[in-house]
Every structure is written in C-alpha cells, then in structure tokens.
Amino acid sequence: MTKLSVNVNKFATLRNARGGNNPDLEQVVRDCEKFGAEGITVHPRPDERHITTDDVFNLKKVVTTEYNIEGYPDERFLKIIEEVKPAQATLVPDPPEVLTSNAGWDTIEHEEFLKEVIARIKLAGVRVSIFIDPIPERIEGAAKVGADRIELYTEAYASQYHSDREDAIRSYANTARLAKDLGMGVNAGHDLDLKNLHYLKQQIPFLDEVSIGHALVCDALYLGLENSIQRYKRQLV
Template identity: 60%
Template sequence: MTKLSVNINKIATLRNARGGNVPDLLKVAADIQKFGAEGITIHPRPDERHIRYQDARDLKSIVYTEYNIEGNPEKTFIDLVLEIKPTQVTLVPDAIDAITSNAGWDTIKHAAYLTEIVQEFQRNGIRTSIFVDPVLEMIEGAKKIGTDRIELYTEAFAQQYSLGNQNGILPYTQSAILANELGLGINAGHDLSLDNIQFFKQNIPGLLEVSIGHALISEAIYLGLDNVVNMYLQKLK
C-alpha cells in the first residue's frame, strides 16, 4: 500500500494570515494522523512565510507516524534537520523566492554536493529522498549519489492528465521501473489530487509514498463547507 503523507504548509499559511494560532497547526497534524494518514510533511523556507522553524521543532513530539521535512539543503535547513532528526528528509532545489517547487535536481551536475549532504543525513539515521524530474538520467544519477529514495516531481503529469492526456504518465512509469531496478524507493508529489491520484498509483510500480498538501487542503475546504455552513445555520435558528 502507498502511504499518504499530508503536507500541512497551507494550514500554517492560513494561521499566519491572522497572526494568532487559528487554525492550530499541531492539532491539525495530530488530527490528520488520527484520521488515518501515515505521515506529516512540512517544507520550511528561509522567510518562514508558512511553516516556521519552531513549528518544525514543535511537531517532533506530535508526529508519531512518519515525519518528512522537505527543503533546499542550505546550512540553516541542514542544521534544523540534524537537530530534529525526522524520519525522512527530502532535498528540493527550490529558490529562496520560489512560490512553490518547480523543478527536480540535476543529479549529475550537483552529484558531489548532494552526495556529501545525503551521507551526512544518513550518518544521523535520517532516510534521504531527492526530488527529481521523470528523466532516466536523473534517476541513474540519484542512485550514484547514494540516496535511499527519489521523489518524482508530478506537476507535468497532473497538467497533462487534466487536459485528458493519459500518456503523460509514461515518463513516470518508465522512471519508476528504472528506480525499482536500481533499488531506489519511490515517492511522489506536487499537484496530485483526488482527480488523478488513483490513475497515478495504478501506473507507478513500487510507489511507496505520496506527499499531498495544496490539493488535499483545498478539497477539504470544498467537501467540508456544506457541513460547517449548516452547523452555523442550526446555531442561528
């Protein structure tokens, strides 16, 4: 079975918009696990515009499933991960000013840099995953680096699927087959949703984990509005 790790960045964004503690990030993380999710993902950025570094520390005692911290491995991020020692660290090459992740690593160009970082995390008992595009050369490069897993960057698939092009899955299937042959674990994330997740899962052999945030939180709002509006109406009668 593929594990679901829920990215709670959007909960932090909503909280930060008002400056208080509503919604309560720690309660949401606890509830998500209680509801059955097998992991919690966060992606702290240097400007702390959603997840704050202190959130990452506070969640350590709340997450009893799998704790996945994503980010660009600059020094502050590395120090944070080594302090917390989550289940998994996912290395993502996002620029400081990026709204969201928009590309995988060039695992050939950055091989020496990534190898050193992966080894440091592994020495501290932290499973490593490298964010990659579905390109066979990048999968082979990830293997040479020594990472435990790759995370397939799925925006291109999601976009093609929304246009009715199911062939957009083919590079991902081929990448998964190669990763399995090389002994790499396979994660995936970015723009996966209720609309496309089942098709993706069915076509990715050995898919261990998906990390879903923006779509899941948005869908939770859509699917929950009817209930909450009517709860208010009942109290106003």
C-alpha cells in the same frame, strides 16, 4: 501500501495570515493522523512564510507517523535535520524566493554537492529522498549520489492528465521502474489531486508515498478534513 503524507504548509499559511494560533497546527497534525494520514510533511522555508523553524521542532513532539521535512539543503536546513532527526529528509532544489517547488534536481550537474549532503544526513540516521524529474539519467544520478528514494515531481503529469493521461504517465512509470531496479524507493508529489491520483497509483503500484497538501486542503474546505483524507486514501488502494 502507498502511504499518504499530508503536507501541512497551507494550514500554517492560513494561521500566519492573521497571527495567533488559529488553526492550531499541532491539533491539525493530530487530526490528520487520527483521520488516516500515514505521514506529515513540512517545508520550512527561510522566510518562514508558512512553516516556521519553531513549528518544525514543536511538531516533532506531536507526529506519531512518519515525519518528512523537505527543503533546500543549505546549512540551516541541514542543522534542522540533524537536530530533529525526522524519518525522511526530502531534498528540493528551490531557492528561497520561489513560490513553490518548480523543478527537480539535476543529479549530474550537482553530483558532488548531493553526495556530501546525503552522506551528512545519513550520519544522522535519516532516510533521504531527492525531488526529481522523470529523466532516466537523473534517476541513475540519484542512485549514484546515495539517495534512498526519489520523489517524482508530478506537475507535468498533472498538467497533461486530462488531455492524454497515457502519454502523461509514460515517463513517470518508466523512471519509477528504473529507480526500483536501482534499489531506490519511489515517492511522488506536486499537483496530485482526487482526479489524477488513482491513475498514478495504478500505473506505479509500488509507490511508497505521495505527499499532498494544496489540493487536499482545498478539498477540505468543501468536504471536511476527515472526509478529504479518507477520499485520498481510497485513491491509493
């Protein structure tokens, strides 16, 4: 079964736009899980433009499924992981000023850094996933530095899906199989939606998890949150 982890960053962005606590992020998380989400993802950036550090700790008390905290593994992030001890830490190579995650790790160039970071996170008993492009050498590098899983960065797949979905998926399916053969789990995320998700699942049937936020929240404006989550889950069957 491929789990759906709902990224709740956009709910926090909406809350922060007016101040106060509307929408109530803790209630959003409870409802996402009640409506069928098998995980909750947050990305606490240093500028706290959506998820705040307080949110990360408060949601730890609320999440009953798998809690996934993603971000750049600086000292601030690592201390959060060590204190909160989520089910999974997803390492993303984005600097603080970028709008959203826009590239995967070069696991060859950053081999020593990633080895040290991953070893430290594993000491806290937390599973480690690396955000990565579908490049075989970098997948092999992920295994070498000790990652438990990879998260395939799927923007390129989503961009090409409507023009040539077979070509769009090819590198992803090949590198997913390579990761599996190397003993790692396979997650996926970025720009996945109700149009392209089912084909991704068909071609990579052993996907462990997809993390979806922006598209799901946009769909929820029209379809409602419960209906949207259920529709995304049906794409993963």
